[in-house]
Amino acid sequence: MTRDTDDETDGTGAQSDESEGRASPGVPTAGRDEQPSISVPDDGEAPEADATTGHGESPAAGDSAERPATDGGVESATGGSESTELDPDAYDPVDVFPGGDLDLRDGADSCYKCTSCDTACPVAEVDDEFPGPKFQGPEQWRLKRKDDHDIDESITSCSNCMRCDDACPSSVPLSQMHNEARGQFVESQMEKLSVEYVRNRILANYHTSARLASVFPRTASFAMNFGPVRWVMEKAMGIPKERDFPEFATETFREWWKARGGAQVENPDKRVAYFHGCYSNYNTPEVGKAMVRVYEHFGYEVMVPPQKCSGTPMFANGMLKDARRHAETNVESLIEAIGEGADVIASCTSCSMSLRQEYPELFDIHGIEDVSEHTYEALEYLRINEDLQGELADARLADEQSFAYHAPCHARNQGLSRQAVETFRDVDGVTMEDVGDSCSGISGTYGWKEEKYEKSMEIGEEMFEHMEDAEGDVGMTECPTCAMQMEHGTGYEIKHPLQLLEETVGA
Amino acid sequence: MAIDSDVLVVGGGLAAITAAISASREGADVRLVSHKASTLRQASGLIDALGYVPATEPATPLRDGPPTAGRELDRDEWPDPEGPLADPFEGIERLPETHPYRIVGGDALREGLDLFDELAGDAYRGSHTDRNALVPTFGGSVKPTARYPAAAEAGLASDDRPALIVGFRSLTEYDARAFAGRLEAAGVPFDVAGAEVEFAEAFRADAKVTRLAKALDHDEAIDATPAREALAKAVAPHLHDVVDETGGVDRVERVGFPAFLGDDRGDEVRAELADRLGADVFEIPMGPPSLPGLRLEDRLFDALDAEGVRFETGNPVVGIETESDGRVETVAVDRNGRETPYGADAFVLATGGLVGKGLDSDREGVREPVFDLHVEQPADRYEWFVDDAFGDQPYARFGVRPDERARPVGGDGEAQYPNVFAAGGVVGGADAAREKSASGVSLATGIVAGRQAATEATQ
Structure with missing residues (x-):
């Protein structure tokens, strides 16, 4: 080991002038054959792509266009909130790839190819065209170091359930790699005028369609499910006619919130900012209302800051620029709430997943780490901060009910897959059965694509069977699209744990 | 405010599940926390107890000095491992004194296997005899x-x-x-x-x-x-x-x-x-990840559920808080950057060995990262291994050293914390790969650690 030290002295001392041309131990540099790859060009560099950015207003878009993005709309992957003040001469891992790609080498190197991710992948289990997360992640990442390799099209078959993250014993950031590869594929290789792109763009921007539909909710609910319209949608857009579009609420959550005069409890010591997401706002405001009533029951002051889509459907469709635009708004308003002493609460496990994990993994926006660290799922937060067990010890559900509970994949990675079952296990009048660890198969927008519909239902089959075997005939889950799939496959009514909590604590 | 239970088990494999169920059956309220999906899916699905007793000494004495002093020895000068053993129990007394079987005793192995038989039910065979079966892999x-x-x-x-x-x-x-x-x-x-x-x-x-x-x-x-x-x-x-x-x-x-x-x-x-x-x-049975391992994982997690053990996977345990009397009061669970305290009266560490990442190593040394427990090791890392890849590798036996109650001991031989117990691969002293003893060590130490943790918690 003395020998090692001598070597280092030689390298860094005597030959320091030449050290730029040498590989320093521990600091990887791009090899001769490695080309930087940029996942999504900066807005300013790709004006032709902007022509398709028709949806939604984007107050921050101009802002971001002026700054050079180092990771394709993703800016620096490491600089954190101080990235603009970084000394350019200082060591920064992103510098390894001067073009500004996310430096995922550490993650790729951590993969020892045990294949656990592949056996956890619900798509690989049914789809012979899909090579699995190990290929999509570390293998493809290495391949694309060479400039003559495109991203394999199969990346679009990844449903972004993120089960591979949970399965990996080496903490390889698989879903981050998939998100980046998908972003690159969509940006550089997907035909922007193709039906598939337009369809995916619309699915990814559910926020926008839902906002429009909620202006005329009854008409929209009818029209979207009207037979001839659906036939045209399938033929023209590739949206499977088997699926029922969710009903739009006649009063959105935000309209309700405004009408009730906002928060009914003021408490500067216990504040939460509610990230309701699109679905609780436009489709199931009863979940949002349950959240508010339950939290007010426990003495919290609820804030409802301005917000846009969490980005989950955009990540899953490789629309990173859309996701970033929305993230900028979200981070800005959530960071303000955090400044006022609030923690961020989401009732949708994909929204909380996105704010917690995908945001800091993919974007460098001032305050994004803070948002990530202050975000919780609604039931999780109460379980940590309140004596929920004590509160529920004497509670009972007036009308006895058995529930078939399905844990969403995105709940799994946050350690939440068992929380509903455990919370209600001892409540009188409630029987809750976990229907197992299978994936529902819908994975947000995945099951909304005609070419994926069959696979989606095949993946979901195990869950449908377990639900039907379970005693309960009411389904329960935290995720709105899992709920859609559960209802679609079994015809059961599906509730959110917050709604049951509202009933049992009498909020 | 912390998330509380009587016993908190850290880990998600066979040892952790065995400890959790064994503690639960002693009347403790048990929670299991595992960083990732269970490593049972990496397992072959075979439950081995003891197949071989490998030699720890060469046939001819080594020269004086560290293990590496013997590295020039011809492989043929090492006796072949004794085995395959017809009866695992019969081989225990020929294992080194620091082997977990010698510390927790052959009865613990028997009780561990009994518990496994009950949980596995008709999906498994072999419980009719003490003798080993020979299964082609x-x-x-x-x-x-x-x-x-x-x-x-x-x-x-x-x-x-x-x-x-x-x-x-x-x-x-x-x-x-x-x-x-x-x-x-x-x-x-x-x-x-x-x-x-x-x-x-x-x-x-x-x-x-x-x-x-x-x-x-x-x-x-x-x-x-x-x-x-x-x-x-x-x-x-x-x-x-x-x-x-x-x-x-x-x-x-x-x-x-x-x-x-x-x-x-x-x-x-x-x-x-x-x-x-x-x-x-x-x-x-196939290499990892294997369907027999996945099936066993499903079965054992169903058993945890039936037993009333609460469990969660997805977040790592990253640190501890101790009381003034030296007991561990809470462990910190890292939830996306925010540490949430999980309190318990007793803790079982079952995070696995070097492969399972329950032990961490670099050029400076080998550590147990959660409780920072003592891991005995030669100071010079060239003494961690010998040249013969299939030989008696010192690193294979690295891990925490338990006392007879399965509490990890420090360099002084005293329990490091009165309410921390260890089970499975994180426990040193066994060369599980050569002995074919990995599952048995998990079952034997798991049942003792779980039982002792419950006793400690409900006293």
Whole structure:
């Protein structure tokens, strides 16, 4: 080991002038054959792509266009909130790839190819065209170091359930790699005028369609499910006619919130900012209302800051620029709430997943780490901060009910897959059965694509069977699209744990 | 405010589950926290107890000095490991004194196996005897093991019925002909042939075992033929491939497949294939990740649920808070950057060894990262290993050292925390790979750690 030290002295001392041309131990540099790859060009560099950015207003878009993005709309992957003040001469891992790609080498190197991710992948289990997360992640990442390799099209078959993250014993950031590869594929290789792109763009921007539909909710609910319209949608857009579009609420959550005069409890010591997401706002405001009533029951002051889509459907469709635009708004308003002493609460496990994990993994926006660290799922937060067990010890559900509970994949990675079952296990009048660890198969927008519909239902089959075997005939889950799939496959009514909590604590 | 329980188990493998159920049965309120999906999916599904007693000393004495002083020794100067052992219990007293079996005792192993038998139910075999069974594994070797999946039963090497081993070109890590050849070379008491058949060709070249299992579970149509029928048809022409010593041809009485014969409906798949082939059908345990491991994981987590143990996976335990009297009060669970305290009266550490990442190492040393427990090791890392890859590697025995109550001890031999217990791969002293003792050590230390933690918590 003395020998090692001598070597280092030689390298860094005597030959320091030449050290730029040498590989320093521990600091990887791009090899001769490695080309930087940029996942999504900066807005300013790709004006032709902007022509398709028709949806939604984007107050921050101009802002971001002026700054050079180092990771394709993703800016620096490491600089954190101080990235603009970084000394350019200082060591920064992103510098390894001067073009500004996310430096995922550490993650790729951590993969020892045990294949656990592949056996956890619900798509690989049914789809012979899909090579699995190990290929999509570390293998493809290495391949694309060479400039003559495109991203394999199969990346679009990844449903972004993120089960591979949970399965990996080496903490390889698989879903981050998939998100980046998908972003690159969509940006550089997907035909922007193709039906598939337009369809995916619309699915990814559910926020926008839902906002429009909620202006005329009854008409929209009818029209979207009207037979001839659906036939045209399938033929023209590739949206499977088997699926029922969710009903739009006649009063959105935000309209309700405004009408009730906002928060009914003021408490500067216990504040939460509610990230309701699109679905609780436009489709199931009863979940949002349950959240508010339950939290007010426990003495919290609820804030409802301005917000846009969490980005989950955009990540899953490789629309990173859309996701970033929305993230900028979200981070800005959530960071303000955090400044006022609030923690961020989401009732949708994909929204909380996105704010917690995908945001800091993919974007460098001032305050994004803070948002990530202050975000919780609604039931999780109460379980940590309140004596929920004590509160529920004497509670009972007036009308006895058995529930078939399905844990969403995105709940799994946050350690939440068992929380509903455990919370209600001892409540009188409630029987809750976990229907197992299978994936529902819908994975947000995945099951909304005609070419994926069959696979989606095949993946979901195990869950449908377990639900039907379970005693309960009411389904329960935290995720709105899992709920859609559960209802679609079994015809059961599906509730959110917050709604049951509202009933049992009498909020 | 902390999330509280009487006993908190850190880990998600066989040792953690055994400890959690054993503590729960002592009346404790138990919670299990695991960073990632259970490592049981990496396991072969075989439950071995003790198959070999490897030599820890060379036949001729080493020169004075560290283990590396003996590295120039010819491998032949090391005695072969003793075994395969017919009876694992009988070998325990010949293990080193620091071996976990010597510390917690052979009774703990027996109780651990009893608990396993109860949890595994009819999915496992071998509980009728103390003796080891010899199960062929996918490398073509024969492994002495205490319990094995019912799906592997017809494949035992002690069975003298002629066998056909079926392989598939797309499963590159598993060569049926080489496998059969190795079994013959190992001197198994039956005639065996290997055949590569066409079936998996209908799937992508690198199809996952879960894909093949799902197709058989659902009897999916493969080129218009149901999968189970298609597989049987592919195998049928080879039922007379076995040639005995006299050159005569036997019809095989059992057919071995790589372990992908269904997941949820494995019994049904095997029964149908057996019916179609007119021969018993068995699975050969595969390398990780394996379906027998996944099936065992499902079964044991269902058992945790039935036992009332609360469990969560997805977030790591990253640190501890102690009280002034030296007891651990809470551990910190990292939830996406925010640390949430989990309180308990007693803790069981079952995070695995160097492979399972319950132990961490770099050039400076080997550490236990959660509680920072003492891990005995030579200061010079060149003494962590010897040149013979299959030799008596010091690193293989690295880990925390338990006392007879399974509490990790410090360098002074005293328990480091009165309410911290350890089980499974994180416990040092066993060379599980050479001994074939990994599951047994998990069961024996798991049952003791769980019971002692419950006692500590409910006192």
